[in-house]
Amino acid sequence: xxxxxxxxxxxxxxxxxxxxxxxxxxxxxxxxxxxxxxxxxxxxxxxxxxxxxxxxxxxxxxxxxxxxxxxxxxxxxxxxxxxxxxxxxxxxxxxxxxxxxxxxxxxxxxxxxxxxxxxxxxxxxxxxxxxxxxxxxxxxxxxxxxxxxxxxxxxxxxxxxxxxxxxxxxxxxxxxxxxxxxxxxxxxxxxxxxxxxxxxxxxxxxxxxxxxxxxxxxxxxxxxxxxxxxxxxxxxxxxxxxxxxxxxxxxxxxxxxxxxxxxxxxxxxxxxxxxxxxxxxxxxxxxxxxxxxxxxxxxxxxxxxxxxxxxxxxxxx
Amino acid sequence: xxxxxxxxxxxxxxxxxxxxxxxxxxxxxxxxxxxxxxxxxxxxxxxxxxxxxxxxxxxxxxxxxxxxxxxxxxxxxxxxxxxxxxxxxxxxxxxxxxxxxxxxxxxxxxxxxxxxxxxxxxxxxxxxxxxxxxxxxxxxxxxxxxxxxxxxxxxxxxxxxxxxxxxxxxxxxxxxxxxxxxxxxxxxxxxxxxxxxxxxxxxxxxxxxxxxxxxxxxxxxxxxxxxxxxxxxxxxxxxxxxxxxxxxxxxxxxxxxxxxxxxxxxxxxxxxxxxxxxxxxxxxxxxxxxxxxxxxxxxxxxxxxxxxxxxxxxxxxxxxxxxxxxxxxxxxxxxxxxxxxxxxxxxxxxxxxxxxxxxxxx
Numbered sequence: 001x002x003x004x005x006x007x008x009x010x011x012x013x014x015x016x017x018x019x020x021x022x023x024x025x026x027x028x029x030x031x032x033x034x035x036x037x038x039x040x041x042x043x044x045x046x047x048x049x050x051x052x053x054x055x056x057x058x059x060x061x062x063x064x065x066x067x068x069x070x071x072x073x074x075x076x077x078x079x080x081x082x083x084x085x086x087x088x089x090x091x092x093x094x095x096x097x098x099x100x101x102x103x104x105x106x107x108x109x110x111x112x113x114x115x116x117x118x119x120x121x122x123x124x125x126x127x128x129x130x131x132x133x134x135x136x137x138x139x140x141x142x143x144x145x146x147x148x149x150x151x152x153x154x155x156x157x158x159x160x161x162x163x164x165x166x167x168x169x170x171x172x173x174x175x176x177x178x179x180x181x182x183x184x185x186x187x188x189x190x191x192x193x194x195x196x197x198x199x200x201x202x203x204x205x206x207x208x209x210x211x212x213x214x215x216x217x218x219x220x221x222x223x224x225x226x227x228x229x230x231x232x233x234x235x236x237x238x239x240x241x242x243x244x245x246x247x248x249x250x251x252x253x254x255x256x257x258x259x260x261x262x263x264x265x266x267x268x269x270x271x272x273x274x275x276x277x278x279x280x281x282x283x284x285x286x287x288x289x290x291x292x293x294x295x296x297x298x299x300x301x302x303x304x305x306x307x308x309x310x311x312x313x314x315x316x317x
Numbered sequence: 318x319x320x321x322x323x324x325x326x327x328x329x330x331x332x333x334x335x336x337x338x339x340x341x342x343x344x345x346x347x348x349x350x351x352x353x354x355x356x357x358x359x360x361x362x363x364x365x366x367x368x369x370x371x372x373x374x375x376x377x378x379x380x381x382x383x384x385x386x387x388x389x390x391x392x393x394x395x396x397x398x399x400x401x402x403x404x405x406x407x408x409x410x411x412x413x414x415x416x417x418x419x420x421x422x423x424x425x426x427x428x429x430x431x432x433x434x435x436x437x438x439x440x441x442x443x444x445x446x447x448x449x450x451x452x453x454x455x456x457x458x459x460x461x462x463x464x465x466x467x468x469x470x471x472x473x474x475x476x477x478x479x480x481x482x483x484x485x486x487x488x489x490x491x492x493x494x495x496x497x498x499x500x501x502x503x504x505x506x507x508x509x510x511x512x513x514x515x516x517x518x519x520x521x522x523x524x525x526x527x528x529x530x531x532x533x534x535x536x537x538x539x540x541x542x543x544x545x546x547x548x549x550x551x552x553x554x555x556x557x558x559x560x561x562x563x564x565x566x567x568x569x570x571x572x573x574x575x576x577x578x579x580x581x582x583x584x585x586x587x588x589x590x591x592x593x594x595x596x597x598x599x600x601x602x603x604x605x606x607x608x609x610x611x612x613x614x615x616x617x618x619x620x621x622x623x624x625x626x627x628x629x630x631x632x633x634x635x636x637x638x639x640x641x642x643x644x645x646x647x648x649x650x651x652x653x654x655x656x657x658x659x660x661x662x663x664x665x666x667x668x669x670x671x672x673x674x675x676x677x678x679x
Contacts, residue, residue: 138498
């Protein structure tokens with residue numbers, strides 16, 4: 001299915017290309033038709049969609065395990081917004097232009113936002129109810145978004161380009177940019193790959209996890225760093241995209257059960273699938289203009305979130 | 318904003334108990350609380366009046382207070398009649414009205430949902446009104462009363478939808494907040510989508526729906542908001558006692574003779590209409606509805622209705638923020654930028670307080 005989504009992603013757009021020509025364009029560099037160029041220009045976009053989808057889904061899964069909170073998501077908890085405001089500062093006031101430069105700002109912003117949400121949500125008591133955490137995240141995201149807006153207003157020429165970035169999109173992707181931040185994805189993915197057993201232990205509760213030989217504090221820190229790294233890197237490349245990190249882990253858990261090793265592994269497949277399909281849908285519904293994928297994931301994701309709320313008793317949340 | 322506290326020292330918890338030991342009657346304490354409430358309201362009203370005059374006097378050209386008073390009294394003063402009467406007066410009135418509306422409605426929501434973070438701009442009602450308003454501007458080319466009506470309808474539909482989706486017997490308020498957060502992000506996405514589709518000119522008009530701005534207010538554009546406030550505020554005022562009883566919990570409130578569901582639905586309904594009318598006039602001025610309730614409560618202390626103080630705090634906040642945004646910064650910003658920064662400061666205060674509380678308990 002993921003392969004099919006990839007093919008769709010390079011084939012469909014304001015100019016649709018039949019699959020046969022897609023293959024021709026990708027395998028034979030000497031073809032220079034419009035269709036072939038269109039297909040080639042869509043390849044980086046697809047690759048970016050794969051990376052970002054996987055990163056966001058894993059980040060969401062880790063956050064849900066870490067906070068023992070089924071409503072955790074880098075978008076809802078304000079972590080994407082933290083990265084976004086830091087990037088805007090870097091672009092507008094320091095004049096950084098490439099993703100490799102401002103990724104450090106994104107990381108710092110996301111880390112600070114995560115710390116702040118955790119502090120407000122738990123009130124320092126170590127365990128937060130989903131309600132408090134989600135509210136803290138929503139308030140923080142709102143504050144940060146209005147900061148972003150304020151920072152942008154004096155820079156009228158940047159405002160337009162930021163608006164589409166702010167909606168969250170994987171259009172305009174280039175391989176050079178992806179290469180620059182690839183190490184961050186790799187480190188994040190490696191950390192996520194190691195975190196399955198830890199998440200399983202934490203899911204049993206702090207006492208049992210300690211009894212099983214897990215250093216709870218250190219494990220939490222490790223997981224938080226992994227989740228923030230993945231979320232910040234995605235935001236640096238594609239803008240703040242919400243709800244992928246929320247929906248995908250739930251869908252995966254419904255398929256493969258609660259073992260986090262499998263959940264994380266499947267997130268790497270299902271996350272990109274959702275993102276690419278949403279992106280393709282966004283290209284088709286308002287041809288020839290694109291709808292940013294972040295807008296679509298929010299419009300698909302919010303009802304899923306509400307559905308989750310309705311199917312569970314609040315005590316279970 | 319702190320004028321009130323200067324005259325009415327906040328009671329220290331231990332202090333109260335000592336008073337009881339000294340044999341002071343409940344009545345004297347109640348009287349002191351009433352006195353404090355009166356002082357706070359008077360202080361806030363003075364502050365609003367002072368800020369109102371200040372924002373009328375100072376601008377590109379500065380007019381004397383005498384000139385401004387003459388203009389308000391309806392006399393013709395060359396220059397000032399246009400500068401103050403046509404340009405600044407509607408803007409200042411809009412600030413007062415919108416601030417009061419946001420303050421009252423925010424406080425109502427926070428009390429009803431028993432959560433200081435549950436203001437309408439966080440739980441999706443404002444976002445719904447926004448989306449409707451932006452769609453009205455960009456897709457249907459509306460303005461004026463039709464636009465206000467659409468925003469009100471959007472806010473109402475959103476509120477009802479959130480309530481219906483969240484309604485499942487017990488635990489409804491926390492689920493309401495969570496459903497609202499999801500709805501808010503969905504509507505924000507929809508708003509962005511519509512904005513990216515609009516032409517450059519429409520986006521200019523619609524972009525106030527992202528931050529909130531008092532630019533270009535006229536008497537005609539204020540009319541719907543004035544109407545909504547004239548109907549809505551007295552009704553909320555009438556229900557303020559029931560609202561106070563609801564704060565004690567649903568069971569206690571119904572024991573005190575409050576029809577809980579009916580009251581809650583009625584206050585929410587009025588609140589949404591007033592809020593949407595204000596939003597349609599000025600755009601969502603960030604965080605005013607979130608901040609006013611806690612500030613007013615801190616000023617008057619528990620046990621008294623904080624609706625009127627919250628309205629005054631809101632008016633003062635929007636007036637002051639607009640003045641800062643328009644005149645004191647390097648360039649002129651819309652008012653929402655300053656209130657957004659206030660919201661950030663409030664979050665930091667909240668963080669520090671929570672840190673202190675945990676250190677106290679540990």
